[in-house]
Amino acid sequence: MKIAILSREPNLYSTRRLVEAGRERGHEVDVIDTLHCYMDITSSRPTVRYHGEELPRYDAIIPRIGASITFYGTAVARQFEMMGTFNVNESVAISRSRDKLRSLQLLSRKGIGLPRTGFASKADNIKDLIKNVGGAPLVIKLLEGTQGIGVVLADTAKAAESIIEAFMDLKANILVQEFIKEAGGADIRCLVVGNRVVAAMKRQGAEGEFRSNLHRGGSAEIVKLSKEERETAINAAKAMGLNVCGVDLLRSHSGPMVMEVNSSPGLEGIETATNLDVAGKIIEFIEKNAKQNANRTRGKG
């Protein structure tokens, strides 16, 4: 098969591993810089152009679209879909996953466990917003943050009020969320490919840190999932319409709670922690599912 990886970073671990896994299985794999693609949006014959030439026909694309280029990256992925190329994670699903509020709304409709979450745009609702998620301590999050930046723990209702007010004043979109204390600064990253969790790791935040992000100094180790955790991760991926994703769970007293679903999950941390060939599983998924015109919008909202 002919596979293209949409990535700005050919030397990144995840990109290199996908190239390697594809070639090992006898496929032709190209890395294409997403921002250097441009589109010819012509009736009946949409194409993608690259460095002055029309790109060849690929059987599948693997979009690895960073949060900073979501708009353009999803447009390029969509153009491939218009051409009938199989896209591992369809553009609509990537857009959904980039917005924490939209994601949580979609997950809540499917009855998937979630921390209680509120969202408002006006400061006059702040007290009720805080009360509704069970009061302080609580977590305040920027809707489009990554790597744990823009995630704040407010210890008291007073602190929460001033932080929320400050964010609103800056016109930043934030959500207010119940703090899952019993998670103990750890979360579980489940790597879903198709209808399976192919690898899982537990990430533990650095000493005194409630955020488990590896970018914030957390550490990772292999973990065994319960049946409920496995099912929650798979259902979350399905609700988002993502075939390949990282579902982050918190272990709470009332069962697994989904915090977010990442549509371009990094492979380095999880392959290192688990010693599993996740890149290979993604290529296998493509082998089984890549067909012309197979993409259709899955999920609603």
Ligand SMILES: Nc1ncnc2c1ncn2[C@@H]1O[C@H](COP(=O)(O)OP(=O)(O)OP(=O)(O)O)[C@@H](O)[C@H]1O
């Ligand atoms: N409601 C919560 N209760 C307890 N801990 C939380 C809660 N929300 C977030 N955390 C902790 O903070 C970390 C960062 O939060 P979150 O994943 O929502 O942010 P992010 O910036 O989108 O990170 P990522 O880089 O993974 O996309 C989580 O991994 C978790 O450890």
Ligand SMILES: [Mg+2]
């Ligand atoms: Mg995130």
Ligand SMILES: [Mg+2]
């Ligand atoms: Mg996260």
